[in-house]
Amino acid sequence: MAEVTIKVRLNGPYRLSGPFKLVDAEGNEIKVESEREFVVLCRCGQSATKPFCDGTHKRIGFQAEANAG
Numbered sequence: 532m533a534e535v536t537i538k539v540r541l542n543g544p545y546r547l548s549g550p551f552k553l554v555d556a557e558g559n560e561i562k563v564e565s566e567r568e569f570v571v572l573c574r575c576g577q578s579a580t581k582p583f584c585d586g587t588h589k590r591i592g593f594q595a596e597a598n599a600g
């Protein structure tokens with residue numbers, strides 16, 4: 532059975548791969564294109580396509596408070 536992998540990128544988004552399901556605060560599933568092998572989720576809070584990353588973190592110079600690990 533495949534597993535979900537969440538990669539924390541330094542000063543960037545979270546990258547999810549594997550069999551996952553995204554759910555919003557009300558419990559509604561957030562649709563992801565079925566042919567996608569992975570998605571990247573916004574961590575800076577400034578993406579225009581939340582919860583997905585649109586690269587804004589690069590433009591605004593996002594710096595994570597701490598590195599995971």
